[in-house]
Amino acid sequence: MPAQYDIVIVGAGIMGVASAYHLKKNNPGIKVLVVERYGAAGQGNTGRSNAMFRNTFSSSDNQILSNSSIDFYTHVQEELKVDIGLQKIGYEWLMNEKQLSRSEPFLEGMEKNGVEITRHGKDDLRRLLPSMVTEFGSSSEAALMELPSVDGGVFGPKCGRLDPDKLVRFYAGEFIKAGGEFAFNTEARALVVGPSKRLGIEGEPLVWQDFKVEGVSARGAIDGIIRAETIVLAGGAWENELLEPIGIECHAKSKKRQLFSIQAEGRKLEGLLRSDGFNPQGLLPLVILPKSGVHFKPVSEENAFWVACEDEVNRPFIDLPEHDLDRYTAERKYYERSVYPILVSYFPEFKDSRVKAMWAGLYSYNTIDNLPFVFREKNLIVVGGDSGSGIMKGDSLGRVVNSLYREEGETTLYGGIPYRTSKLSFERRDVEREEWVI
Amino acid sequence: MPAQYDIVIVGAGIMGVASAYHLKKNNPGIKVLVVERYGAAGQGNTGRSNAMFRNTFSSSDNQILSNSSIDFYTHVQEELKVDIGLQKIGYEWLMNEKQLSRSEPFLEGMEKNGVEITRHGKDDLRRLLPSMVTEFGSSSEAALMELPSVDGGVFGPKCGRLDPDKLVRFYAGEFIKAGGEFAFNTEARALVVGPSKRLGIEGEPLVWQDFKVEGVSARGAIDGIIRAETIVLAGGAWENELLEPIGIECHAKSKKRQLFSIQAEGRKLEGLLRSDGFNPQGLLPLVILPKSGVHFKPVSEENAFWVACEDEVNRPFIDLPEHDLDRYTAERKYYERSVYPILVSYFPEFKDSRVKAMWAGLYSYNTIDNLPFVFREKNLIVVGGDSGSGIMKGDSLGRVVNSLYREEGETTLYGGIPYRTSKLSFERRDVEREEWVI
Numbered sequence: 001m002p003a004q005y006d007i008v009i010v011g012a013g014i015m016g017v018a019s020a021y022h023l024k025k026n027n028p029g030i031k032v033l034v035v036e037r038y039g040a041a042g043q044g045n046t047g048r049s050n051a052m053f054r055n056t057f058s059s060s061d062n063q064i065l066s067n068s069s070i071d072f073y074t075h076v077q078e079e080l081k082v083d084i085g086l087q088k089i090g091y092e093w094l095m096n097e098k099q100l101s102r103s104e105p106f107l108e109g110m111e112k113n114g115v116e117i118t119r120h121g122k123d124d125l126r127r128l129l130p131s132m133v134t135e136f137g138s139s140s141e142a143a144l145m146e147l148p149s150v151d152g153g154v155f156g157p158k159c160g161r162l163d164p165d166k167l168v169r170f171y172a173g174e175f176i177k178a179g180g181e182f183a184f185n186t187e188a189r190a191l192v193v194g195p196s197k198r199l200g201i202e203g204e205p206l207v208w209q210d211f212k213v214e215g216v217s218a219r220g221a222i223d224g225i226i227r228a229e230t231i232v233l234a235g236g237a238w239e240n241e242l243l244e245p246i247g248i249e250c251h252a253k254s255k256k257r258q259l260f261s262i263q264a265e266g267r268k269l270e271g272l273l274r275s276d277g278f279n280p281q282g283l284l285p286l287v288i289l290p291k292s293g294v295h296f297k298p299v300s301e302e303n304a305f306w307v308a309c310e311d312e313v314n315r316p317f318i319d320l321p322e323h324d325l326d327r328y329t330a331e332r333k334y335y336e337r338s339v340y341p342i343l344v345s346y347f348p349e350f351k352d353s354r355v356k357a358m359w360a361g362l363y364s365y366n367t368i369d370n371l372p373f374v375f376r377e378k379n380l381i382v383v384g385g386d387s388g389s390g391i392m393k394g395d396s397l398g399r400v401v402n403s404l405y406r407e408e409g410e411t412t413l414y415g416g417i418p419y420r421t422s423k424l425s426f427e428r429r430d431v432e433r434e435e436w437v438i
Numbered sequence: 439m440p441a442q443y444d445i446v447i448v449g450a451g452i453m454g455v456a457s458a459y460h461l462k463k464n465n466p467g468i469k470v471l472v473v474e475r476y477g478a479a480g481q482g483n484t485g486r487s488n489a490m491f492r493n494t495f496s497s498s499d500n501q502i503l504s505n506s507s508i509d510f511y512t513h514v515q516e517e518l519k520v521d522i523g524l525q526k527i528g529y530e531w532l533m534n535e536k537q538l539s540r541s542e543p544f545l546e547g548m549e550k551n552g553v554e555i556t557r558h559g560k561d562d563l564r565r566l567l568p569s570m571v572t573e574f575g576s577s578s579e580a581a582l583m584e585l586p587s588v589d590g591g592v593f594g595p596k597c598g599r600l601d602p603d604k605l606v607r608f609y610a611g612e613f614i615k616a617g618g619e620f621a622f623n624t625e626a627r628a629l630v631v632g633p634s635k636r637l638g639i640e641g642e643p644l645v646w647q648d649f650k651v652e653g654v655s656a657r658g659a660i661d662g663i664i665r666a667e668t669i670v671l672a673g674g675a676w677e678n679e680l681l682e683p684i685g686i687e688c689h690a691k692s693k694k695r696q697l698f699s700i701q702a703e704g705r706k707l708e709g710l711l712r713s714d715g716f717n718p719q720g721l722l723p724l725v726i727l728p729k730s731g732v733h734f735k736p737v738s739e740e741n742a743f744w745v746a747c748e749d750e751v752n753r754p755f756i757d758l759p760e761h762d763l764d765r766y767t768a769e770r771k772y773y774e775r776s777v778y779p780i781l782v783s784y785f786p787e788f789k790d791s792r793v794k795a796m797w798a799g800l801y802s803y804n805t806i807d808n809l810p811f812v813f814r815e816k817n818l819i820v821v822g823g824d825s826g827s828g829i830m831k832g833d834s835l836g837r838v839v840n841s842l843y844r845e846e847g848e849t850t851l852y853g854g855i856p857y858r859t860s861k862l863s864f865e866r867r868d869v870e871r872e873e874w875v876i
Binding site for chain 1: 582583584585631637639640641643644645646649682683684685687689691693729730747748749750752753754755771772775776777779780805806
């Protein structure tokens with residue numbers, strides 16, 4: 001028989017484990033269970049993500065949430081000596097004149113808030129990325145695709161990559177050491193709503209009754225209703241499946257995103273991978289091209305590039321009931337027709353390169369402002385809507401969840417940064433909309 | 439073979455026919471088709487609604503949109519001499535002290551904007567509604583249900599009811615007279631997206647191509663793709679079904695709402711129905727009780743009351759694929775357990791009254807601010823999210839649709855009222871959130 005918990009957390013992705021860690025650490029006496037559909041933590045969309053991080057956002061809220069999380073992750077790797085694969089290889093945004101001037105107000109905002117950026121002129125870029133095509137002259141193909149020229153770049157040095165499995169394992173391990181519990185291979189099927197005071201009438205809660213979430217109806221390793229005083233929903237792309245049946249809106253919708261791993265075969269591609277001058281690792285940073293958000297990062301240990309694309313155009317929001325991730329497969333033709341033509345136009349060394357692996361996951365978009373949410377409805381706390389940047393804000397969001405649980409108006413983020421707990425709610429939402437989206 | 443149209447409108451509910459009317463009237467040369475799943479206009483949720491109207495909103499946007507529409511409907515009935523069943527019987531909100539004082543800022547806002555309201559004190563109410571229970575003393579049932587006392591009321595004289603079928607028939611008839619076309623028994627299955635400039639490449643539109651909505655894929659009386667320069671989506675509760683597959687968010691979700699028709703049998707109930715002192719018709723107004731939004735209106739021609747309830751608690755957002763309205767049936771037990779106990783506590787004459795009919799429809803909630811939206815994405819115009827008050831704003835929204843089509847920054851509402859066309863969009867949304875919800 002499932003026991004009664006103080007807190008049940010649904011989902012062991014980055015949001016779930018970061019929340020679990022901070023809840024258990026700050027409330028050591030409580031009984032906390034994390035329920036997860038897969039056999040281990042981080043096996044859903046967290047493990048399928050590009051796992052990049054940046055502090056270069058236009059929204060000051062995103063700046064604060066990511067900056068503090070990056071500092072915590074750096075602390076974990078450098079001071080706690082836990083390898084989480086963190087490499088500050090940087091982000092390089094490539095733009096034409098028009099894009100540069102449109103970005104200028106955001107860049108000035110970042111500088112004002114202390115977010116480090118470096119502007120690269122054409123000469124810098126010629127030196128740093130000598131093989132890159134910056135002008136297309138009379139190329140009819142480039143004209144057809146309306147490819148912008150590259151007139152400059154913006155570099156973010158406090159951006160980079162980490163290993164999501166290792167990060168999730170750090171949080172999960174610390175949570176278990178502190179006495180927290182996981183129930184793997186256990187799927188949360190529904191949130192169970194009941195009256196605040198049970199009267200023994202059929203059909204409770206009736207319209208005139210107060211209600212709360214009594215627990216989680218689960219299937220798998222645990223079968224039945226797991227009851228808890230507080231439920232934390234950290235279900236990522238699947239949150240709507242649990243919220244819609246009880247009529248709660250979280251303003252998030254999910255879309256498929258794809259990653260393509262390209263082998264760095266040959267001298268030219270290997271040379272690009274090990275582009276010097278950007279970072280101490282002597283690696284290419286994440287490069288964002290000026291068209292359709294096509295971007296690629298070096299994965300030196302695999303001698304590969306991971307290539308992705310901003311994927312909004314005509315891309316359906318997913319059908320909620322289809323929660324089997326294996327249904328969301330990557331499309332080779334999508335790479336060949338939509339991504340590759342852009343990539344090879346700017347970096348001709350990709351010509352005839354080979355896709356050695358590809359996979360897909362789900363982005364959970366907050367469709368209001370592209371910022372995450374953390375809100376409370378009765379005894380239910382919901383965290384999510386991270387719009388593809390959950391890992392880089394995970395630590396901060398876990399702390400906000402803990403403050404919401406403790407009913408603390410102010411959250412202290414890593415580094416002693418104060419952040420108003422209600423800012424990410426919907427009822428008292430007070431955030432700057434994100435405009436600097438990949 | 440389906441022809442090419444200038445405009446195809448999806449949906450012949452109030453939004454669709456009001457849009458059709460204003461588009462055709464203001465652009466007489468264009469070819470406009472309205473596609474409708476049912477066999478006639480207004481047979482979906484428009485025909486199943488309570489069809490009440492009010493201008494008493496807290497949001498100045500809602501005040502303007504509804505006030506102007508009510509004036510137009512009054513003009514139709516009184517000056518054009520088309521009977522649309524319009525009766526200004528008024529709304530009477532009953533409240534306790536706490537609710538009254540919470541409402542005061544909204545009421546003052548209404549008065550400031552010229553919205554007529556009358557405050558009723560306890561003595562007024564005793565005179566107007568002598569049978570009403572206003573205090574529950576030591577009743578344990580009232581305590582269990584936490585029923586507020588009635589300490590006062592607010593009356594809106596420019597509120598009332600109309601006949602939605604007759605209103606829809608007016609718009610549809612004028613549209614046909616002007617040369618507009620309907621395709622009934624024709625279901626819009628999908629919006630067809632294509633590239634702005636077709637290149638003949640497989641899989642268009644690719645990520646780097648501009649795209650537009652080429653038409654509507656239909657099934658039924660018309661089978662195939664109906665092409666148009668502009669598509670107007672006025673699908674009410676079903677809009678998400680067409681928007682999600684092309685990845686467009688409209689911030690609307692749907693919930694079932696129910697209506698119960700109670701026979702006014704016996705002297706007491708008939709007396710309540712014909713409560714004098716509120717309106718020239720000598721009828722009870724729509725009465726809103728101070729608990730759970732339970733409200734009822736007189737339907738004198740049926741010698742009945744229609745009873746409804748604010749229906750948010752634990753009520754699921756609907757499953758999009760279930761678009762057969764007949765699946766959404768009214769629940770007798772819901773009335774008996776949730777609605778009736780409240781109703782009979784305030785108006786004991788309902789004791790042992792008989793439900794003679796009941797039905798259900800779908801509310802399309804705008805989950806951001808409870809206000810409707812009218813927005814344009816490429817050549818697609820979307821109108822909806824009326825949150826249960828579409829009929830009372832339908833005329834104004836049809837005019838905004840026309841202005842968006844004509845790319846006019848300012849819409850002239852009935853009565854010469856100017857309204858900024860972009861206010862109801864999402865990109866440049868600029869509306870006061872509605873707080874005065876039933």
